[in-house]
Amino acid sequence: MIRRLPIKWKLMLGATLLIFILFAFYNFAQYLVLKQWMLKQEKIAVQVTMGQIQEYLLDKSRTPEAIHSTETEAYLNNLIDNNQMLRIIDSSGTVQIVIANQFDANWVPAEVVHEPQLIEISHNEDHLLVYRSPAAAIGTIEIASNLETFDHFNEALLWVMVTFGILAIGISALSGLTIAKQFMLPIRALAAAIRNVKQKGLRERVVVVENGDELSSLAKLFNDLMNQLENSFMKQKQFVEDASHELRTPITILEGHLSLLNRWGKNDPAVLQESLVASLQEVRRLKGIVQELLTLTKVETQPVQDVLEPTPLEPLLVQTIKRVEILQPDFTFTMKTANLADVMLTINPLQLEQVLLILLDNAVKYTVEDKRITLEARHENHVVSISIADHGMGIPEADLPHIFDRFYRVDKARSREIGGTGLGLSIAKQIVNNYQGEIQIESQEDRGTKVTIRFPLAPCLRLH
Numbered sequence: 001m002i003r004r005l006p007i008k009w010k011l012m013l014g015a016t017l018l019i020f021i022l023f024a025f026y027n028f029a030q031y032l033v034l035k036q037w038m039l040k041q042e043k044i045a046v047q048v049t050m051g052q053i054q055e056y057l058l059d060k061s062r063t064p065e066a067i068h069s070t071e072t073e074a075y076l077n078n079l080i081d082n083n084q085m086l087r088i089i090d091s092s093g094t095v096q097i098v099i100a101n102q103f104d105a106n107w108v109p110a111e112v113v114h115e116p117q118l119i120e121i122s123h124n125e126d127h128l129l130v131y132r133s134p135a136a137a138i139g140t141i142e143i144a145s146n147l148e149t150f151d152h153f154n155e156a157l158l159w160v161m162v163t164f165g166i167l168a169i170g171i172s173a174l175s176g177l178t179i180a181k182q183f184m185l186p187i188r189a190l191a192a193a194i195r196n197v198k199q200k201g202l203r204e205r206v207v208v209v210e211n212g213d214e215l216s217s218l219a220k221l222f223n224d225l226m227n228q229l230e231n232s233f234m235k236q237k238q239f240v241e242d243a244s245h246e247l248r249t250p251i252t253i254l255e256g257h258l259s260l261l262n263r264w265g266k267n268d269p270a271v272l273q274e275s276l277v278a279s280l281q282e283v284r285r286l287k288g289i290v291q292e293l294l295t296l297t298k299v300e301t302q303p304v305q306d307v308l309e310p311t312p313l314e315p316l317l318v319q320t321i322k323r324v325e326i327l328q329p330d331f332t333f334t335m336k337t338a339n340l341a342d343v344m345l346t347i348n349p350l351q352l353e354q355v356l357l358i359l360l361d362n363a364v365k366y367t368v369e370d371k372r373i374t375l376e377a378r379h380e381n382h383v384v385s386i387s388i389a390d391h392g393m394g395i396p397e398a399d400l401p402h403i404f405d406r407f408y409r410v411d412k413a414r415s416r417e418i419g420g421t422g423l424g425l426s427i428a429k430q431i432v433n434n435y436q437g438e439i440q441i442e443s444q445e446d447r448g449t450k451v452t453i454r455f456p457l458a459p460c461l462r463l464h
Contacts, residue, residue, distance in 0.1 A: 007180070007184060007187075009177075009180075011176060011179070011180035011183065012173060012176040012177040012180050013176075014176075015172060015173075015175075015176035015179070015180075016169060016172050016173040016176055019168070019169065019172040019176075020165075020169050020172075023165050023168055023169070024165065027161040027162075027165055030161070031154075031157060031158060031161060034154075034157065035154050038150060038153070038154070039147075039150070042129055042145065042147060042150060043118060043129065043131075045145075046118070046129060046131045046143050046145055047118070047131065049079055049080075049143055050131055050133050050141065050143055052079060053076065053079060053086070053141055053143075054133065054135050054141065056072075056075060057072070057135060057138055057141075058135070058136070058137075058138075068096070068097070073097070073099070076097070076099050077099055080099050080100075080101050081101065081145075082101050082102050083101065083102050083103055083145060083146035083148060083149065084100075084101055084103055084143065084144065084145045084146070085098070085099065085100040085101070085103040085105055085108065085142075085143070085144040085145075086098070086099040086100075086141070086142070086143055087099075087105060087108075087110060087141075087142040087143075087144075088135075088138060088139060088140070088141055088142075089110050089111075089112055089139050089140045089141075089142065090138070090139040091112065091139045091140075093110065093112050095110055096139070102146075103144065103146055107123040107126065107128060107144070108121070108123075108128060108130055108142065108144045110142070111132060111140070111142075112139065112140045113132045113133070113134055113140050114134055115134065116131070116132070116133045116134070117130075117131070117132040117133070118130075118131045118132075120147075126146055126147075126148060127146070127147040127148070127150070127151050128144055128145070128146055128147065129144070129145045129147055130142065130143075130144045130145075131143045131144075186216070186218070186219055189219070190218065190219060190222055193205065193222065197226065203230065205223050205226060235405070235406075243289075243293070243406075243407060247286065247289065250282035250283075250285045250286050250289075251282075251286070253278060253279075253282045254279055254282050254283070257275035257278050257279050258275075258279070260275055261275050289423075292423040292424070292427065293423065295423075295427055296406070296423055296426055296427050296430065299351070299427060299430045299431050299434060308346050308347060308348060309346075310344035310345065310346050311344060311345050311346070311347060311349045311352070312343075312344050313340055313343050313344060313345045313377070313384065314337055314340040314341065314343070314377070316349055316352065316353065317335065317337070317340075317356070317375065317377055317386070318335065319353075320353055320356045320357065320360070321333050321335055321360075321375060323357075324357070324360050324361075324364070328364050330371055331364060331367070331371040331372070331373055332371060332372050332373070333373050333374075333375065334372070334373070334374045334375070335374075335375045335376075335377075336374065336375070336376040336377070337376075337377050337378065338377070338378035338379070338380070339378055339379040339380060340377055340378065340379055343379045343384060345384060345455060347435055347455070351431050351434075352431075354427070354428075354431065355427075355428045355431050355432060355453065356375075356386070356388075358424040358425065358427060358428045359388045359428060359451050359453075360373065360375075360388060361424065362424060362425070362449075362451075363388055363389075363390035363392065363449070363451075364390075366390070366392040366393050366449070367390045367391060367392035367393075367448075368392065368393065369391075370391035370392075370448075371391075372390075372391055373388065373389070373390050374387075374388070374389045374390075375387070375388050376389070382456065383454050383455070383456060384454065384455045385452055385453070385454045385455075386452070386453050386454075387450055387451065387452040387453075388450070388451050389448060389449070389450040389451075390448050390449055390450075391447070391448040392448055392449060393445070393446060394443045394444050394445040394446055394447050394448055394449055395441070395443035395445070395449055396445055400441060400443065403425060403441055404425050404426055404429045404439075405426065406422065406423055406426045407422040407423065408422055428453075432453050432455075435455060436455070436456055437453055437454055437455040437456070438453070438454050439451065439452070439453045439454075440452045440453075440454075
């Protein structure tokens, strides 16, 4: 049943139970200490009185008959307090003197002792303290004290503690409930935000109270998570729209040419040839889009292999540049390296080559007049950096934040004429990120673009 209770009631019950246990233990310990201390004081008072009586009797009287004098009885009466009794017994057990103040001597039997004796006895409901001590030439002196006042005080103290304990428990329960309600406010706000997200969408957020506690951190974490989810859904939506747009164009062209052939183009060789060429071109374009989507999905979902052999960096760069030079004889490629002679990069060489080819291909596509492309690589400050710079059309500043988005192209009409799918930079960035690297683009319109990729020292090995 307790497990099914709301959290605020669990907190209230837990706090109340803890306070009850602590308060009860403290009060019980305090009660026992006070009771023992008060009883000890009663015993000390009786012992002090006994010492005074013995000293007086031994100084004033040397014979048993002297204890019956008026002076002795007056002195003894002054020493006996309320609810006390004094009794002197000779060595044969005969009672010589009995002085009682609101005390019945029959409650305590007379007894001759040879050693001091301090005991507690009960008579009906009365609690008695009896002290017997031998006295030379006199016999035995008995002092009995009724601890009725002591018992009443202890009982009153116990009831006071119980009463205030119950009040304290009630106050602690109310305080615990209030604190639990305040504690639950951020959690309720979080639950309400989650319900609103379910009903209204991902734009709902929790109001963060800057108090620096764990609940405030939880609210911030929830808002950050919702921001990431909203951003992810927006990117997914944009990706679906862009993919649909990219796929719609070749499919529409294919459909148009096939319809043309189906109507009357089958008997016209010129139309047939043109439609076949155009259809094959669009099929190759569709194939390229699908292939790059599969590549992007692969690099996003498959983790980096645990075992990677170090790859010499400089030979790989030289080999990649030579491949591109063969394909693009109109361009001039310049390679500059620094401190790379003994550097090896722990990375899949095919993936690094893919990144370089993507960047070099973009540099070639968007360069029309000044066909100079520079590749610069260096190893310094525990970082391997590779830069590819061209002198092409450049990228507008407003488009730079979106350049790595899927299917994003700066000038869509012109980019479609140049070719490509808008997925290359997304693939390159994901591959670089998989190896804890970073990629950065600097560009100015009509002056060129420089793309720099950096890998930290962790994936790099330097031979000695």
